[in-house]
Amino acid sequence: MKTISKFIMTVALGVAAFGFEAKAEDFPADIKPLMQKYTCFACHKVDARLVGPAYKDVAKKKYSVDKIVALIAKPQPSNWPGYPPMAPMTNVPKEDAVKLAKYIISLK
Numbered sequence: 665m666k667t668i669s670k671f672i673m674t675v676a677l678g679v680a681a682f683g684f685e686a687k688a689e690d691f692p693a694d695i696k697p698l699m700q701k702y703t704c705f706a707c708h709k710v711d712a713r714l715v716g717p718a719y720k721d722v723a724k725k726k727y728s729v730d731k732i733v734a735l736i737a738k739p740q741p742s743n744w745p746g747y748p749p750m751a752p753m754t755n756v757p758k759e760d761a762v763k764l765a766k767y768i769i770s771l772k
């Protein structure tokens with residue numbers, strides 16, 4: 665019995681890990697580790713709505729890098745009616761936030 669549940673756990677964890685990996689695959693090699701480290705990829709995809717808007721839709725708003733850096737630390741949910749509010753990500757250092765912001769505005 666114990667062995668079976670251990671086996672099921674292992675398979676479930678493997679599937680979960682693979683699922684995350686597949687989503688993060690969309691990002692370029694230099695951005696992917698940041699999206700994973702700060703869990704952005706759990707809520708955002710490049711070109712489809714997930715929990716939050718697609719990064720391509722964010723890019724359409726033509727924000728400056730500084731504006732996106734500010735929005736990561738202090739989101740403005742009123743900019744995205746119909747979405748749940750994003751939690752403020754105050755754990756992202758400015759340097760990394762700038763990299764993420766430059767990547768987001770580069771999307772078309």
Ligand code: HEC
Pocket residue numbers: 702703704705706707708715716717722725732735736739740741742743744747748749750751753756764768
């Ligand atoms: C728990 C889910 C979640 C996580 C994690 C998350 N976001 Fe969001 N994000 C959202 C949602 C939902 C919105 C739309 C509502 C809002 O802006 O509050 C959003 C909006 C945004 C916007 C648009 C802001 C605006 O006002 O137009 C940007 C840019 C953004 N996220 C970047 C990021 C980055 C970069 C990370 C990682 C550091 C991240 N998000 C992590 C859910 C998330």
